[in-house]
Amino acid sequence: MDAIACGSDNKFVAAAFLERGRLLYGDTQRIKTQMFIPGYRHGTALAGLMAGSLNASLPVGVAPGCRLLPVRWEYDKRFRITPQGFHTILTALADKTDIFINTWASLPHMSLPDETVRLMGELSRSGGRRGKGILFIWAAGNSGCPIHFCADSPVPFTGYVKDNVFCEGRYSTSFTHSICNLENVLIVAAINLYGRRAHYSSYGPGIALCAPSNNRHCFDAFPFDEPGLTTRSADIKGYTHNFKGTSGAAGLVAGVAALTLSANPQLDACELADILCGTAAKDLNCRPYDEHRFTAPGSVSGEVTDLPLQPFRDGRFNGNGWSPWFGYGLVDAEKAVMMALDRVKN
Numbered sequence: 001m002d003a004i005a006c007g008s009d010n011k012f013v014a015a016a017f018l019e020r021g022r023l024l025y026g027d028t029q030r031i032k033t034q035m036f037i038p039g040y041r042h043g044t045a046l047a048g049l050m051a052g053s054l055n056a057s058l059p060v061g062v063a064p065g066c067r068l069l070p071v072r073w074e075y076d077k078r079f080r081i082t083p084q085g086f087h088t089i090l091t092a093l094a095d096k097t098d099i100f101i102n103t104w105a106s107l108p109h110m111s112l113p114d115e116t117v118r119l120m121g122e123l124s125r126s127g128g129r130r131g132k133g134i135l136f137i138w139a140a141g142n143s144g145c146p147i148h149f150c151a152d153s154p155v156p157f158t159g160y161v162k163d164n165v166f167c168e169g170r171y172s173t174s175f176t177h178s179i180c181n182l183e184n185v186l187i188v189a190a191i192n193l194y195g196r197r198a199h200y201s202s203y204g205p206g207i208a209l210c211a212p213s214n215n216r217h218c219f220d221a222f223p224f225d226e227p228g229l230t231t232r233s234a235d236i237k238g239y240t241h242n243f244k245g246t247s248g249a250a251g252l253v254a255g256v257a258a259l260t261l262s263a264n265p266q267l268d269a270c271e272l273a274d275i276l277c278g279t280a281a282k283d284l285n286c287r288p289y290d291e292h293r294f295t296a297p298g299s300v301s302g303e304v305t306d307l308p309l310q311p312f313r314d315g316r317f318n319g320n321g322w323s324p325w326f327g328y329g330l331v332d333a334e335k336a337v338m339m340a341l342d343r344v345k346n
Contacts, residue, residue, distance in 0.1 A: 010067060011053055016092065017072035018085050023092045028070075035072050040079075041234045043070060045243040046103065048232030050255040059232050059239050062255025062333065066262060069097055087116045094119075094127050098261055098269075100134050101254040103247035105141040105202075107157045108172035110179075117178050124184035124269055133269025136185040137254040139246040144218030146204035146309060147187065148177040156296075156304050161221035166296040166304045180206030184269040186257075186276065189327060190214075190249040192226045196285040197315060197325040199224070201246055204312050207327040209280055211252035214244035218306055221292060256333045264340035271343075279336045280329030286315035 012028040015035050024031070036044075047068050052061030071089050074080040081104050093100065112120075120136065128134040140147055145157040151173045159169030179185050187206050190198035190213040197203070200218045201210075214228035228242035229252075243251075253276070261272055288307060296304045307313060308324070315325035322328055 011051070013067050013069045013096070015070050015072075016089075018074035018080075018088065020074070021084070021088065023071075023088050025092065035070065036234065037072070037075055041240070042103070042247065043072065045231050045233035045240055046101070046247060046251045048239070049229060049243060049248065049251040050101070051258065052232040055232075059230050061232070062252060063258035063262065066255075066258040069093065083112050083116060087113065087119070090116065090119055090123070094123055094134075095131075096129055097134060098128050098130065099137060099254055099257050101137040101250055103139040103245075103250055105139065107141065107143055107145065108175045110147065110177040112178040117182070120179060120185070121182055124182060128269070130265070132267070133184055135257055135269045135272050136179070136182075137250050137257065138179065138185060138187045139250040140187050140189045140207060141202040142190075142200045142245045143202055144200050144306070144308070145202055146175045146312065147202045148175060148180045148206040149204050149309070149311075150174050151309055154300055155309060156219075156299075159219060159296075159304075161217075161219040161294050164294055166219060166294040166299070169296055169299060169304065171299065175204075177206050184273050186253060186273060187327070188246060188250040188253045189325060190246045191284065191326065191330065192224075194226075194285060195283070195330065196287070198246075198249075199289060199306070201249075201325070203308055204324050207324065208277060209253055209328060209331050210284075210326040211249035211256075211331050213246065213248040213252075214242065216244075219294065219304075221294065221306065253331045256331045256336055259333055260336040260340045263337045264344045267340060267343070272340075275336050275339050276331060277328040279332050279339055280327070281332045281335075282317050282321070282323075282326075282329045284315075284323075284326055284330060286317075286323070286325070288313055288315065 015028040016025040154171035186208040189210040190201040192215040215224040215226040228244040229248045233240045312324040317323045
């Protein structure tokens with residue numbers, strides 16, 4: 001999880017991590033050994049993608065001049081990601097950031113306490129270090145299922161295919177997302193490098209934008225040869241060519257948001273969200289993938305399909321400019337920055 005502050009020279013404002021329910025906050029150099037967990041590179045890759053500094057030999061982030069405030073979840077042999085921990089983080093960062101990115105999800109219900117949802121609503125309007133609201137960027141998820149929808153029959157949200165059989169499947173008819181209707185919360189889906197919906201990307205009501213990432217089959221039934229994102233990371237080489245998932249897509253959107261806000265620091269969170277959605281590109285590939293059906297022992301119908309649910313089989317944009325696969329479209333850094341600069345002139 002990272003927060004972005006715009007408009008200064010030093011890369012890290014500070015850093016923080018959860019320990020026994022408390023958020024410990026301090027100078028990055030002082031607590032860096034406690035921040036980094038060997039073998040886990042997701043956070044470093046995300047940070048590099050968003051705001052990696054200008055460098056002659058390593059990848060550069062989308063917004064290289066912006067600062068980061070990384071936050072690590074509690075760790076004791078595994079990461080402990082909880083709604084209570086999220087509320088603690090949110091409260092501590094209420095006046096310290098402009099853009100807040102989150103890349104964890106919980107299926108089939110992304111459920112946060114009412115108190116946390118209310119706090120997010122307040123912070124999105126008047127929180128942040130400038131008092132102009134925090135823009136929240138949220139990864140949609142990589143399970144190829146809806147994020148906020150009630151289906152007529154059970155929908156798989158986890159499982160894999162082996163020898164044409166769907167194994168260890170989990171199903172639900174109800175999918176809910178506590179914050180998908182909140183103002184200034186942008187939930188981000190993933191597309192591949194050809195502008196086509198990433199096969200694994202979650203979809204449906206609540207999706208606001210999309211951005212590029214890798215591609216893979218939602219049930220890992222067969223491989224795709226489309227690469228992930230190149231970004232600086234904690235890998236031995238100092239970078240990776242394979243950052244992926246809707247985490248990568250959300251990181252790109254957060255970077256573009258930071259770049260746009262840097263162009264016009266007077267924007268509030270609502271104006272920033274409007275610019276990102278209003279300038280998003282819609283020349284995307286709306287063609288669905290070929291359908292594959294797999295035997296699913298124990299399921300109601302005895303088989304599963306790898307296509308989106310019937311109401312969302314069509315990825316085309318509707319009359320309001322929204323698509324269940326792409327939201328309002330592919331985030332466009334150039335157009336967003338130009339619109340932000342135009343508002344300075346006006």
